[in-house]
Amino acid sequence: MEKILNKKGSVYFKELGWNKLLQHIEKQKPAKLFILVDNNTKTHCLPYFLEKLGADENIPTITIPTGEEHKNIASCLKVWNSLSEKNADRNSIVINLGGGVVTDLGGFVAATFKRGLTFINIPTTLLAMVDASVGGKTGVDLGHLKNQIGVIKQPEMVILDTNFLNTLPKEHLYSGFAEMLKHGLIYSEEYWERIKNLTVDNKVELDKLIFDSVAIKNEIVTKDPFETNLRKTLNYGHTLGHGIESHFLESNSKPTLLHGEAVAIGLILATFISSESIGFPKNRLNAVSETILNYFPKVNFTQNDIEHVIKLLVFDKKNSNGKVLFVLLENIGCPHINCIVSNDLIFKAFEYYKNF
Structure with a gap:
């Protein structure tokens, strides 16, 4: 119960996942690493992520508001602009740390910025773990209409650590x-x-x-x-x-x-x-x-x-x-x-x- 292997988008569980992430970063030597979070995961999940990565707080972090109502093109524009302002190039990696809104939107932003950046999904909710982070569907809502804009693009890998579930309310x-x-x-x-x-x-x-x-x-x-x-x-x-x-x-x-x-x-x-x-x-x-x-x-x-x-x-x-x-x-x-x-x-x- 450690991994589910694919040509792209393999899922690695717990400690094996963190080891694979570190190995990938060491091998690829990205020009820059970016972390996409929402307000909740910035508070509750980012410190644990940085600890597992053995990294400091200087990694560029882009934050979007929490909630489905923010899964839209306006949020994408803010993230695209942030990537541009922070000089992201095609050798950069985007790590989506959050629930389905973050992984869906972050995957879409990465897939379309400069015609495609590598992205890695680290789902922090049960919904994202069993659904949104697997299968390569990325995208955003069009007004109140669900997932009308998007592309199918596999993440480089998915890191699944159920310790994140300790941060979730029951609902x-x-x-x-x-x-x-x-x-x-x-x-x-x-x-x-x-x-x-x-x-x-x-x-x-x-x-x-x-x-x-x-x-x-x-x-x-x-x-x-x-x-x-x-x-x-x-x-x-x-x-x-x-x-x-x-x-x-x-x-x-x-x-x-x-x-x-x-x-x-x-x-x-x-x-x-x-x-x-x-x-x-x-x-x-x-x-x-x-x-x-x-x-x-x-x-x-x-x-x-x-x-x-x-x-x-x-x-x-x-x-x-x-x-x-x-x-x-x-x-x-x-x-x-x-x-x-x-x-x-x-x-x-x-x-x-x-x-x-």
């Missing part, structure tokens, strides 16, 4: 856990059975399951790096989940939902739709819903909320020829891609969620 741990639940649903009954009763306080078991979750995503991405077929299954629950997240992000009267909180709702909705349209077993539907709701409190949706979420589906990146395409499940571990779902069935899914 952020569970936000990442939603992606792990998704991996179980799309990949195998065996992993679903292991993951569904996890207590995130059980650090030993959590570490094992994080490794397995990263391995699952890595296996899928390796087989389909540019999302032509199999990789689409990783979007299970995300079609409606992203719509819900975007709606709550742009609304002045709604609380902002964490990514995993929105995806958790999307998983229940997608599993209901799967049961109604391609035969996902009813008893399993209820068991899956109960499992997810054990971790994520219910959210209220008005008729207007649902109508607006449906309108947002037209911006989903899986769409083709004007059709909104869903990932659905015939059973646990048996996903179907490119499924068309009626608005009536979406309304029924929200009704199921409300009344469960």
Whole structure:
């Protein structure tokens, strides 16, 4: 449980990761090293990073504001300008130290600055560890619309140290856990059975399951790096989940939902739709819903909320020829891609969620 090797973007765990990072810096001898953080990781994670690196505080650090609402081109402009002002050249390395916003935005900035700098991801949240830092997707939101601008570009490597999770509040741990639940649903009954009763306080078991979750995503991405077929299954629950997240992000009267909180709702909705349209077993539907709701409190949706979420589906990146395409499940571990779902069935899914 130390490494997951790829031609590019290999994932190294804990002490092996830090050793690989030091070896890479020594071998490459970059002209400059830059660290991208947000306000939270600057306070809670940067000191630990500098200690592991054996470095002083003179490494140029670029800080962006914390939060999904800052994952935009305006933040990119600030980082691009900072790199330019600090004389970054094409032999520089950018280290993205943070959650999914930092790794997504930092990867995009590095991939586009002077037509491409090397970047290394060091995810500090559970969500970033099991999802955002693996697979080479980089990018930013367009207004409230999720991940509309970006490129697929693999990091040089990913360093994964679960000690960073000690800095997280519980709700952020569970936000990442939603992606792990998704991996179980799309990949195998065996992993679903292991993951569904996890207590995130059980650090030993959590570490094992994080490794397995990263391995699952890595296996899928390796087989389909540019999302032509199999990789689409990783979007299970995300079609409606992203719509819900975007709606709550742009609304002045709604609380902002964490990514995993929105995806958790999307998983229940997608599993209901799967049961109604391609035969996902009813008893399993209820068991899956109960499992997810054990971790994520219910959210209220008005008729207007649902109508607006449906309108947002037209911006989903899986769409083709004007059709909104869903990932659905015939059973646990048996996903179907490119499924068309009626608005009536979406309304029924929200009704199921409300009344469960």
